[in-house]
Amino acid sequence: MSVEDFLTVLLLTxxxxxxxxxxxxxYFGSGKSRTIGIVLLVVGLIxxxxxxxxxxxxxIIDVWLGDVVWAAFLNIIAAVIGALIAIGVFLLAIMKx
Numbered sequence: 001m002s003v004e005d006f007l008t009v010l011l012l013t014x015x016x017x018x019x020x021x022x023x024x025x026x027y028f029g030s031g032k033s034r035t036i037g038i039v040l041l042v043v044g045l046i047x048x049x050x051x052x053x054x055x056x057x058x059x060i061i062d063v064w065l066g067d068v069v070w071a072a073f074l075n076i077i078a079a080v081i082g083a084l085i086a087i088g089v090f091l092l093a094i095m096k097x
Contacts, residue, residue, distance in 0.1 A: 008063050009072045011051045018044025 018040050025037025055063060 004063050005068045005071065008051070008055070008065070008068045011047060012069075013072075015044045015048035015051065018047065020044075 022037045022039070022041025022044055026034050026041055027037070029037050055065070
């Protein structure tokens with residue numbers, strides 16, 4: 001994975017989760033929480049728009065989005081499977097002792 005791929009996954013994940021957290025907080029929150037949710041939502045949108053600008057209109061980041069998202073998806077699935085196996089082995093070892 002190149003630095004450009006890493007930055008793409010980092011920025012897209014950050015933007016997506018900021019938008020989701022902001023929307024959730026703005027919808028269900030009240031008072032200060034609602035304001036914080038709106039700020040999170042706007043920050044996520046700005047980061048996403050900056051990423052689109054950098055990949056679409058400049059040569060700063062040159063990636064094929066489909067390949068990067070697929071690689072990130074496979075890496076996440078592999079990490080989850082590895083973590084579940086490790087937890088299973090840990091629980092098995094603890095329960096047998």
